[in-house]
Amino acid sequence: MERVRQACRSCSVSQLCLPAGLEASELDRLESALEKKMTLHRGESLYTVGDPLESLFAVRSGCMKTSVLGSDGVEQIIGFALPGELLGLDALSVERHQCTAVALDTTAICVLPFARIEDLAAELPSLNRQLLRIMGSEISREQDLLSLLANKRASERLASFLDNLSKRFSDRGYSGRDFRLYMSRQEMANYLGMTIETVSRTLSAWQREGLIHIESKALSILDPEGLRAIAGNCVAG
Amino acid sequence: MERVRQACRSCSVSQLCLPAGLEASELDRLESALEKKMTLHRGESLYTVGDPLESLFAVRSGCMKTSVLGSDGVEQIIGFALPGELLGLDALSVERHQCTAVALDTTAICVLPFARIEDLAAELPSLNRQLLRIMGSEISREQDLLSLLANKRASERLASFLDNLSKRFSDRGYSGRDFRLYMSRQEMANYLGMTIETVSRTLSAWQREGLIHIESKALSILDPEGLRAIAGNCVAG
């Protein structure tokens, strides 16, 4: 771990992250509250269920998954976090993390000590507003996902998911047509409430139909419109 | 609509609501920011998708449902709000409501003008903290619901739902064994991602087995343990 100066200003996703909308002087203060950055490797966890809330985290590069554990011990993946996204917000309720965050790839993380963020937010209204904004969008992201799981069929869910990933990659300056799926088929299936076999079969069918090309984790979307049509024009997921 | 003085202090659910943890002087200021209260009748809506964010709302008595509209126009119910619960948090992301809130019964609502709450939160750290806490618990509530929808079978979902309602009623000082289901079978089914027929069949089966007694909307839980066993000891829903 190392102290990072100018962390936010040099970060390509700051406009998607906590600093969005802050002025230069405010950014200075946020950067000085930012403790350190850390790097996780595939499979390493950032926090697990029950850990006390010490910090919020921002993904700087790479990809994380978050999951909750059902009473039966079965993992349910809640989301995949790309650069610019905040992690740990669910811990604000009871001061303990309610889910587990694991790296799916080598991932750089900014650590935001909660006490400092909280103090700073009390002084900087625009920071507090941005924090609320991010929490609000996490709430509505989950609402969209609920709608997806409750009343769409498997292929619609998978198509929405790929479309959503595509959009997020292009928002971050990467190609929305060709990208790497950081997660395994198992993880996609779990996230979308289906089995690995159904994921595999559906992808194979789309490949046969010329909608996509997929080889291991490398995905090319050949017909974005076709995919969106299957998704029912809904980009949740 | 009328101005309400001492709104929070006289409210039986204030400890579940925004004022939780506030000192007397802070409570004064919150109450003076609280604009008015209003009453909705069954079927009336508090806000709908796209309405600009003007206020957050707290349920004082009665029951509300919130739902999002899929791209295909299909309603997906996201939650049922009981007294003490806050509504409108999803609007903080884009300053517009992302879902619709409709009364399921005659319902009293406290209106919290967002601009005033925001200003006040900047001055009262404990209020801001409580707002974040409530948003955090909404996030984890939805996470639990995701887990329920993605990998539980219909009967487990329904049992979890009833168990969760039971718990919330008893938290509010009502009986957790005998209570009125404010929502229709159709609304339960929609919320839990199943059909009305499956809800009906499952309830009938449990009635036959002596787990519950249900007549129209009046539910008695005869065997809470049995119900919880079906739910797999998970209280999400």
Next chain:
DNA sequence: ACAATCCATTGATCTGTGTCAACCAGAACC
């Protein structure tokens, strides 16, 4: 280079729950 894993694909079969349809009961209305 080989075995040992792990992950993905594909096929065959089974099942939970959706779909379609008939029926019933209570509420609302003439």
Next chain:
DNA sequence: GGTTCTGGTTGACACAGATCAATGGATTGT
């Protein structure tokens, strides 16, 4: 007092997707 409506229950049947099983390909470790 009957008619219509709305919401709920029950049954028969169909099907999307789960489950079980076999195989293949890639990655890891020795």
